[in-house]
Amino acid sequence: LAKTTQPISMDSYEGQEVNITCSHNNIATNDYITWYQQFPSQGPRFIIQGYKTKVTNEVASLFIPADRKSSTLSLPRVSLSDTAVYYCLVGSIILTDSWGKFQFGAGTQVVVTP
Amino acid sequence: EPEVTQTPSHQVTQMGQEVILRCVPISNHLYFYWYRQILGQKVEFLVSFYNNEISEKSEIFDDQFSVERPDGSNFTLKIRSTKLEDSAMYFCATKAGGSYNEQFFGPGTRLTVL
DSSP states (O other), X not given: OOOOBOOSEEEEETTOOEEEEEEOTTOOTTEEEEEEXXXXXXXXXXXXXXXXXXXXXXXXXXXXXXXXXXXXXXXXSOOGGGOEEEEEEEEEXXXXXXXXXXXXXXXXXXXXXX | OOOOEEEOSEEEEOTTOOEEEEEEOOTTOOEEEEEEEOTTSOEEEEEEEEXXXXXXXXXXXXXXXXXEOTTSSOEEEEESSOOGGGOEEEEEXXXXXXXXXXXXXXXXXXXXXX
16 A cells, blocks of 8 residues: 655644645555544544545535645645544555555644634 | 444453454455554544455554454454553444545454553
């Protein structure tokens, strides 16, 4: 599984857009990118997933450049409840490569203040 | 929205005792995982389980650990003889199928070993 690097922390104000960039220089052709959110004492929660270009859902957007060596999670107009740790994860499309397991890094602590 | 449930939410045990942590996966999910998170640290993969057998396990998952799905519904993690360093949040996760799928995490069981 490709190693990922993210900023340790980011601060933002309510209503602003937060962009978290993750580096995954060694991403393989069969790898896809997933982002999870975790609140204290809770299980990680799926945010978004993609392979290339741009993916958008009701919560966030994920931008993946053509070389796929990085990805950016964009959270539009954050609120106080978006304060959490955000994880960038890389997994293989080939099931037997890793059986779907995730290798979590330290993640990015996002703090939203009024 | 379907969810993964875990029991108990908090387990306190004496060192050397056996504990069983239980997870009820989302119905029709085929792949099951256990992760743990020691307080203040990152989420760590323990084991993946598919088709009634372990598909992959980490170095943490030694002979003291075992998993099973005894009745086709509950997915359990047993720690045979707990150690102080087993104190952590244990998360169960499940997904429907294939690699490119969302993994749903449960709320976790906080295990405290005294």
